[in-house]
Amino acid sequence: MEYLTLTGGAQIPQLGLGTFKLQGSSGVRAVKSALQMGYRHLDTAAMYGNHKEVGEALQESDVDRSDVWITSKVWRDSLQHDAVLRECDQALAELGTDYLDLYLIHWPNEDIPLADTLKAFGRLLSEGKIRNAGVANFTVARLKRALSVAEFPLAMNQVEYHPYLNQEHLLTFCQENEIGVTAYCPIARGDVITDPIFQNIAQTHGKTPTQVTLRWLLQKGIVAIPKSGNPDRQRENFEVFGWELNTEEMAQINTIEKQNRLLDLPAAAFWEDE
Ligand SMILES: NC(=O)c1ccc[n+]([C@@H]2O[C@H](COP(=O)([O-])OP(=O)(O)OC[C@H]3O[C@@H](n4cnc5c(N)ncnc54)[C@H](OP(=O)(O)O)[C@@H]3O)[C@@H](O)[C@H]2O)c1
Known part of the structure; x- marks a missing residue:
């Protein structure tokens, strides 16, 4: 495993398991299988409705709570000060833990003062x-506003990031301000698999296009949280350590110009500067 050191000193495992859509007994099985093969970072959210499943998987596994990084997020309709406190208590109860390693604003909401949320x-x-504590889906402009009111260091911005949405400007801003970046949809929900650029690089290394994509993110200093409910694909996504892309390969992927945002909720978070 490789780790990213966050402002404040915490070390977050750079590869985690995304858990969106992992629900019910198959969700519990999927999270348990990931823990068994070595995943030590789970990404969940109130909006995914699976805190109980994630907690159950952890309790049924042989892995200690203290060895696993858990990120959760509060949804955009619950960003009022007291709602955040309530939501966090509920997340802790459902997960069966007394702390979260990282808690994020899941999606910005212009109707609720950011200062109230950050105070909570x-x-x-x-x-x-x-x-x-951190945020998700924040643009540079919104991050500047958050930095100006937060009375604590912002540890993370979790955003859509993959080779077809290579947000270099946002990444640079975050790195300059010691805000970690987590990539969601890191494999563009599978779109990289049929791309000849990734197929060619993958062949050189005896790897798969998905592994090349994840490796590219890790080498850029980004945390990646691919979701898979399938043990074989979980393993594939986990085998991204102990080998490296060279400078030319990194540059080739960096220069893909496609800008294909897969998620843009109607509550338009991205209109303002990127
Ligand atoms: N903060 C936010 O607003 C936000 C938004 C979206 C997502 N997220 C987080 O980010 C995580 C990842 O994003 P995502 O789930 O949207 O997209 P993703 O991880 O890029 O792709 C997941 C999809 O790819 C498939 N897949 C996974 N590994 C594969 C492999 N090796 N080969 C072929 N197919 C593979 C999965 O199917 P199988 O399960 O069948 O393998 C699933 O359909 C989420 O689960 C969630 O935790 C956060």
Whole structure:
């Protein structure tokens, strides 16, 4: 495993399991299988409706809570100060844990003052209910606003990031301000598999296009959270350590110009500057 050191010193495993759509007994089985093969970072959210499944999988596994990084997120309709506190308590109860490693604003909401939300995050940090706090789907303009009101370091911005949405400008801003970046939809929901650029590089290394894509993200200093409910594909996504893409291969992927955003909710988070 490789780790990214966050502002404040915490080390987040750079590869995690996305859990969107992992629900019910098959969801529990999928999370357990990932833990068994070595995943130590689980990405969940209130909106995914699977805190209980993630918690159950962890409790039924042989892995200690303290050895697993858990990220959860509060949805955009619950960003009022007291709602955040309530939602976090509910997440902890459902997950069966007394702290989250990272808690994120899942999606911005212009109708609720950011300062109120961040104040609640500050309280959760001081109470030890969350160990790191951050945001998701924030543009540079929105991050600047968050940085100007947050009374704690923003540890993370989780955004859509893959070779067809290579947000270099946002990545640079985050890195300059010591905000970690997590890539969601890191394999563009499978779109990379049939791309000749990735097939060619993959062949050189005896790897798969998915593995090349994840390796590219890791080498850019990004955390990646591919979702798979299938043990074979979980394993494939996990075998991205102990080998490297060279400078030319990194450059070739960096220069793909396609800008294909897979997620753009009607609550338009991205109109303002990227
Ligand atoms: N913060 C946010 O707003 C936000 C938004 C979206 C997602 N996320 C997080 O990011 C995670 C990942 O994003 P995502 O699930 O949207 O997209 P993704 O990880 O890019 O792709 C997941 C899809 O690809 C398939 N897949 C996984 N590994 C594969 C492989 N090796 N070969 C072929 N197909 C493969 C999965 O199917 P199988 O399960 O059948 O393998 C699934 O259909 C989510 O689960 C969630 O935790 C966060």
